[in-house]
Amino acid sequence: MNKLIFTSAQPYQLEEIFVMYTKAIQEMNANKIYQWDERYPDKEILAEDISKQEMTVVLQGTEMVAAYVLNQECDEEYKNGKWKDSDAKYYIIHRLCVNPKFQNQGIARQVMLHIEKELKQQGIECIRLDAFTENPYALKLYQSLGYEITGYVEWRKGRFCLMEKILGCTSEDKVAIVCCSNGQAITYKEKIKRLQDTITQIGLVPVMGEFVYEKDSVFSGSAQQRAESLMKFYLDNEIKAIFDISGGDIANEILPYLDFDVIAESKKLFWGYSDLTTIINAIYAKTGKESVLYQVRNLIYDDAENQISNFRNTVMNGTNDLFDFKYSFVQKEEMYGTVIGGNIRCLLKLAGTEYWPNMNRKILLLEAYGGIVPQMVTYLNQLSQMGVFKKISGILLGTFTKMESENSTPTMIELVKRYAGTEIPIACTNEIGHGTNSKGIVIGKDIQLVRRNL
Template sequence: MKKPNKTALISCSNAQPRANSEKLTVLKTTLSSLGLLPVFGDCIYEKESVFSGTAKERAESLMSFYRDPEIRAIFDISGGDIANEILPYLDYDVIAKSSAVFWGYSDLTTVINAIFTKTGKQSVLYQVRNLISLHAQEQKANFSASFLEGKPDLFSFRYEMIQKDSMEGTVVGGNIRCLLKLAGTPYWPDMNGKILLLESLGGLVPQMTAYLNQLKQMGVFEQINGILLGTFTKMEEEKAYPSMPELVKRYAGKELPIAKTNEIGHNTNAKAIVIGQKMNFTKFS
């Protein structure tokens, strides 16, 4: 008899409001309908303010799933601001040996890049709540094809080279604001030869200018092989000027390859991307 695809649902960042319990039940039902066996962690809902538990408790909730040999994937359903407080309490040796793969986005950029930095282990930048979103049918079809059948559907996204013709390297990064929380810590990824993925939900020109100049002053643009820009939701909704691609060209310079995709980020139709995977981007004629 085939073993079930046992998966975990956790919340390492801001806790889920109790009002979201019905949605999470729908998510659990949806995952079950796709042939998965979802299990909720101990730290999901608000207990005190934005916390579903202490940093140690949330870290232990995550580690309990990494220690479970039956767990295939760990889906973080949270986002917000506080995921980085669990980083000192994770057992990276256990994570490195586990076959479980971590999935999350937004503030979980901190956890995903810390795992890669400490272990070299790949994780997936994707929010599983997309399966019950506005684009649920498309998301479920893509997810099922990739997760259950090994097809590229969920990970295949369109892009265009907007500066230079090609770039190649291992992908790191994610949400620009959250990634920068790792600056100056032991969890900051080695940027040499990497493709830096950047995306954001909020923020306009002042915030993006600050983030990009921090990256510039850290020497990141001199170390990486290129930049992959995902969606910048608020910037794009408000048609901010200068646009994010224009700002990136201004601060990263004219020699660094840059690609843009509208299919990675916070939008509910977003595709997934593997952080820690080597990728090649080429201009299409």
């Protein structure tokens, strides 16, 4: 495939552009997608796009393969969108069109990735657009690239989704490495150096926190010191994301020292897993902000090749690869809600505290590394006695490493059905948990899971 060339549309190209849009409309009509017609976008609209220098044409050799408009203009109905950050620097994509001759060749995806790269380099924080609800091809493309539906509008041709994507990191962005739970053993220094090198090769600049390695028993520093180290990175505008590489038992002791007002105002994501379930859910409970349940050390373990690819595509290119997990239903057929939870043992450390998240209409994610049947029975009964199973809209089960390795019976699925009841939707996945092949999941994000017919 020849390289795509992006260039500002010129007046002399109007006729060729109009012909391309006309053919695209004919192709959509043939596929029963009645999104555009002779009224929109007409030649006058396209001419205005060109005169404002807002239209880009995409060439492959001498042939025009696509065109799009990029500006900050939108219809009044865009106010219906629940935009994540109303103050963010944004651009809106309009009238993206691929020449039918070049469709089904990945052109639209390449164009979108080019737009994202260019805007990130300009310091733009997010992209917004609208997509016709009866155009499954466009919706699939945008959602695969990480665009999220923020609302709906009704226009002349029907219902449209309002969609938004917060742009990820760019090359040479700085990211923080912290340990809020147990300090890392000194013997891990070589592995952590390898992790730093891997992150650097991906294109980011890792900045190590002051308290990473064990100094006194499991402590890399006092609770206050570890909290202050974390907050230092939240306050540093050069840091674009924070990755916690620890696990263990002591993360919850830093919670009283965190400044949740600062965290609420920050646009950077906190990443961690296992014992960091406490911090991740506390952030959501106190601020409503999203965090990522994922262990970045997976980049250097057994499944490193896939992990690096998924991580790079998601963090650098903004795709959904790292968060696209397979699942199956074991009870009911659908669930919708905001994801909370994580490691079941660590989540329950928050019970009875101000950091416990509101459970109403949530999808409760549960996974574990250690523990077998007696421990799981304890945890599930505590959740039941707290009334959690009567409030949530569904349960997503990740992996339960020790139970699965020992082939424990009853299984975790059987135990959850026993204590959560038969009316609650339950799905399971082997792609979220403590495995080196585990994917990430965004805690605090709304998701919908639906039974897939195989």
